[in-house]
Amino acid sequence: MTNVQIMVAFLTIVRREIRRFMRIWPQTLLPPAITMTLYFAIFGNLIGSRIGQMGGFSYMEYIVPGLIMMSIITNSYANVSASFYSAKFQHNVQELLVSPTPNWIILMGYVVGGVTRGLLVGLMVTLLSLFFTNMNLENLFITILVVFLTAVLFSLGGFVNAVYAKSFDDISIIPTFVLVPLTYLGGVFYSIDLLPPFWQNMTLLNPVLYMVNAFRFGVLGVSDINVAYALVIIITFIVVLFAYALRLLNRGHGIRS
Amino acid sequence: MTYAIEISDLKKRYDNGFEALKGVDLTVKKGDFFALLGPNGAGKSTTIGILCSLVNKTGGKVSIFGIDIDKDFAGAKQYLGVVPQEFNFNVFETPFNIIVTQAGFYGIPYSIAAPRAEKYLKQLGLWEKRDEPSMQLSGGMKRRLMIARALIHEPQVLILDEPTAGVDIELRRSMWEFIKELNDNGTTIILTTHYLEEAEQLCRNIAIINKGEIVENTSVKALLKTLNQETFIFDLTTNIDQDVIIDGFKLNTLADGHSIEVEVSKGQSINDIFAALNQQGLQVQSMRNKSNRLEELFVKLTKG
Numbered sequence: 016m017t018n019v020q021i022m023v024a025f026l027t028i029v030r031r032e033i034r035r036f037m038r039i040w041p042q043t044l045l046p047p048a049i050t051m052t053l054y055f056a057i058f059g060n061l062i063g064s065r066i067g068q069m070g071g072f073s074y075m076e077y078i079v080p081g082l083i084m085m086s087i088i089t090n091s092y093a094n095v096s097a098s099f100y101s102a103k104f105q106h107n108v109q110e111l112l113v114s115p116t117p118n119w120i121i122l123m124g125y126v127v128g129g130v131t132r133g134l135l136v137g138l139m140v141t142l143l144s145l146f147f148t149n150m151n152l153e154n155l156f157i158t159i160l161v162v163f164l165t166a167v168l169f170s171l172g173g174f175v176n177a178v179y180a181k182s183f184d185d186i187s188i189i190p191t192f193v194l195v196p197l198t199y200l201g202g203v204f205y206s207i208d209l210l211p212p213f214w215q216n217m218t219l220l221n222p223v224l225y226m227v228n229a230f231r232f233g234v235l236g237v238s239d240i241n242v243a244y245a246l247v248i249i250i251t252f253i254v255v256l257f258a259y260a261l262r263l264l265n266r267g268h269g270i271r272s
Numbered sequence: 273m274t275y276a277i278e279i280s281d282l283k284k285r286y287d288n289g290f291e292a293l294k295g296v297d298l299t300v301k302k303g304d305f306f307a308l309l310g311p312n313g314a315g316k317s318t319t320i321g322i323l324c325s326l327v328n329k330t331g332g333k334v335s336i337f338g339i340d341i342d343k344d345f346a347g348a349k350q351y352l353g354v355v356p357q358e359f360n361f362n363v364f365e366t367p368f369n370i371i372v373t374q375a376g377f378y379g380i381p382y383s384i385a386a387p388r389a390e391k392y393l394k395q396l397g398l399w400e401k402r403d404e405p406s407m408q409l410s411g412g413m414k415r416r417l418m419i420a421r422a423l424i425h426e427p428q429v430l431i432l433d434e435p436t437a438g439v440d441i442e443l444r445r446s447m448w449e450f451i452k453e454l455n456d457n458g459t460t461i462i463l464t465t466h467y468l469e470e471a472e473q474l475c476r477n478i479a480i481i482n483k484g485e486i487v488e489n490t491s492v493k494a495l496l497k498t499l500n501q502e503t504f505i506f507d508l509t510t511n512i513d514q515d516v517i518i519d520g521f522k523l524n525t526l527a528d529g530h531s532i533e534v535e536v537s538k539g540q541s542i543n544d545i546f547a548a549l550n551q552q553g554l555q556v557q558s559m560r561n562k563s564n565r566l567e568e569l570f571v572k573l574t575k576g
Contacts, residue, residue: 024376024379
């Protein structure tokens with residue numbers, strides 16, 4: 016394929032992915048908006064007003080970046096895992112496999128689809144948060160970079176999950192039993208300074224902590240960890256997961272006999 | 273000579289140890305209308321799966337229009353269009369989107385894909401349904417949609433895996449007319465089917481695969497010439513009161529009481545049967561083949 020043809024194939028996958036999640040917006044865009052509004056109202060407003068300050072900010076201000084990041088993580092992951100697994104389940108993944116589209120383009124197309132949904136939901140949640148608190152971005156570059164990289168990372172994670180999945184249950188197990196606990200324990204709702212030293216050290220093994228804190232640094236200018244360190248970790252995870260996902264595609268794991 | 277498809281010593285062993293292909297050799301000429309026949313589980317779908325990269329081969333060599341798939345599979349895929357046995361499109365998408373999207377996967381921009389999609393949807397009688405979710409299409413329409421999708425990049429070779437399974441007679445005929453026209457315009461057609469009369473009527477060359485091996489690969493004409501014996505059924509104007517005997521022929525009276533089944537070997541003349549029946553005062557109302565000629569050969573080649 017020529018470079019132009021490759022670009023056409025890539026944009027076709029991206030357009031199809033966006034069309035998919037837009038077509039089923041009551042399942043893909045509406046739930047995070049409702050859930051996050053409830054989080055803002057209950058945890059941020061009602062309970063948060065009794066908690067007082069955290070990291071020098073009101074509790075509402077403190078959890079907003081974490082909640083935005085949480086919705087980006089879950090939505091970019093869910094988009095790719097659901098879309099690719101559905102394509103396997105309905106066998107329409109074969110449309111791509113019989114075509115000359117290179118595997119790395121297939122992977123990038125799905126990832127960009129996941130990133131787009133993650134960023135769209137992140138933007139919606141950010142706009143909703145403005146009804147509850149003011150937000151001043153301390154570092155726009157870091158904010159955008161972290162959001163983008165995190166969406167890429169979890170889109171790749173969703174892809175790997177979908178490749179291995181043999182049933183729809185398999186694409187909900189990881190989000191339920193791995194992603195949600197890691198996110199809740201990754202400093203969305205609290206500063207790790209509140210934890211005893213042992214649990215502080217344990218939390219440092221949680222990759223979500225670095226993403227949430229790097230994003231919080233971009234928005235509020237405070238973080239529990241070094242932001243440069245966080246970026247290195249996120250990029251390392253992306254490189255490893257991309258190589259792994261591409262290897263699975265090249266070998267045809269779960270999609271070729 | 274460059275063939276449309278050239279397969280040599282093709283082998284496939286699945287993870288469970290099942291050896292689906294045991295060294296298949298096969299060539300399909302450019303512009304041919306070729307049938308790949310075989311009983312269920314013989315290796316037809318595995319062979320087609322390898323050609324279109326849905327199955328990984330474990331050995332052998334495959335070339336499509338002279339391009340070795342091990343060296344440039346993407347290049348080889350440009351020549352192929354595939355209509356699979358099972359419906360494999362997103363049922364929530366519309367026919368128009370399905371086809372234009374498939375074109376995109378081949379690097380064809382929307383400006384070219386859209387008029388082409390219109391052309392094929394119209395030719396296959398789906399244009400009125402272009403914006404309806406494809407789950408609402410009938411079985412025959414879904415099959416035609418897959419043909420339109422396979423043609424959107426205008427491939428040189430069209431592979432049809434059981435395309436008429438479950439399709440009514442009228443639709444089947446119109447589908448074959450369309451496919452024959454494609455073949456007349458130069459597209460190589462490779463067909464697998466269980467309707468052997470279709471293969472006999474449509475295809476010029478044929479391969480029969482059984483238990484992962486090619487047991488016959490020749491022209492339909494040459495294959496039919498090897499048929500040593502045919503069975504005819506004679507419907508008589510009156511009921512048969514006593515056993516009919518014709519010297520040199522094996523006969524069987526059918527349950528309806530007015531038909532006889534006669535085996536005719538090579539070199540024997542049907543005129544002798546007419547003469548013998550006439551002599552016994554029996555008039556023939558009509559005569560037909562008991563089964564399709566290719567079917568008789570197919571059973572012979574694949575039994576056991």
